[in-house]
Amino acid sequence: MLxxxxxxxxxxxxxxQQGKIVNTLLGLVCSLLLGVLDFLTPMExxxxxxxxxxxxxxxxxxxxRPGLVISIICTAFWSEYRYQGASGAAAWNILSTLGIFCVVAIMLFRIRQLWEAESTLSRTDPLTGVMNLRAFMEIVEYELMRLKREKSPxxxxxxxxxxxxQINDSYGHRKGDELLNEVVRCLASNLRKTDAVARIGGDEFTIFFPATDQKAVKVVTQKVREELKMLSSNTLATTISMGVVTCIDGACNLDEVISIADSLMYEVKKAGKNNVQYAEHTGA
Known part of the structure; x- marks a missing residue:
């Protein structure tokens, strides 16, 4: 079932991913095929x-809009083989059918809008706008299947x-929230579109770097660290402690890699903060 x-x-x-034009054409082709089948089938x-x-x-x-256009086309196919003459009853039946088709299209479009809004809320951190842990794990797990096949790090x-x-205690949670948002903006400006960022705790974030070995990730994370070190929000400067794990063969367990990175981060905390600890790991 799963x-x-x-x-x-x-x-x-x-x-x-195919886009509106392709899906509209597919819907049109299906309508045409159904219209031909309707024509070949007895009127009963x-x-x-x-x-x-x-x-x-x-x-x-x-x-x-494409849904409403297909509704009109389907109504035309449906009525063409049933009502050849002009009469009040025929017009009423045709308009009634068109109305039903259009109502279904509008209602389904609204359901899609509500579903997308709910999906976004359930997968996004409301404060910073980045992914939450649930969305992060889903996206990364899906990407790891490809990396494992390609044996890519x-x-x-x-x-x-x-x-x-201390920032929250000294300046209030509003300043702390502003700082978190500035951290996210700083991360976004230094990462690739293929990288994924998630907020997984009050002031904790995780980043996924696909197809990135340790040499490449060191360049990015050191740049992020230096820019965050200089980051200020109304004279509120911040530093970060970071643990980074590179899976060499792309076959590592995600939970295990995150756990190791978390442990490395705490080692940095114990050693005096404001630093990055690196490690490599394999699926074996």
Whole structure:
């Protein structure tokens, strides 16, 4: 059951990646095929329900306007083979069918909007806007399947802001929140689009560096460390303690790598803070 659910999710992601134009064309092709099938089938059989399939598909993956266009096309196919003459009853039935198709499209579009909003809220840290731990683990686990096949390295960084509690106690939580947001902006300006950042605690962050060996990750993390060291928010400077683990062969367990990076970060804390500790790991 879990495998089937995973396949469906991946299939839906694949369709979303194709874009509105491709999905609209797919919906149009399905409508045409259904129209031909409707034409070849005796009139006693109604295809009204089946026409909802391309309408629903197009609306979900392409949007409201393409969904409404497909609704009109499906109504035209449905009515062409049933009402050849002009009459009040025929017009009423055609308009009623069009209304039903359009209502389904609009409702499905609204459901998609609500689902996306709920999905965003459940996967995003409300203060900083970066991913939460749940979203981070899902995305990274998916990416690790590719890295494992390619035997490509990756790195995980575990970051903790130094003396953050004292900042909150001395200047208030509002200043602390401002500092967290500035830290996120600093991270975003120094990382690649393929890197993933998540806030996993009050002042703790983790970063995923795909296809990044230890030499490359040292360059990035040292640059981030120096820029964060100079970061200030209304004269509030901060430093960080960081643990970084590089998986050499891409076959490491994610939880284990994060745990090791966390331990390295605490070693930095014990040694005086404001530093980075590095380590390498393998799937074996």
């Amino acid at each position: 495998m089937l659910e995973s396949l469906i999710i991946r299939y839906f992601r694949y369709l979303d 059989y109604s295809f009204s329900f089946l026409y909802l399939l391309p309408i629903s598909f197009t609306t979900w993956f392409a949007g409201k 990756f790195s995980i960084a575990y970051i903790d802001l130094d003396n953050f509690k």
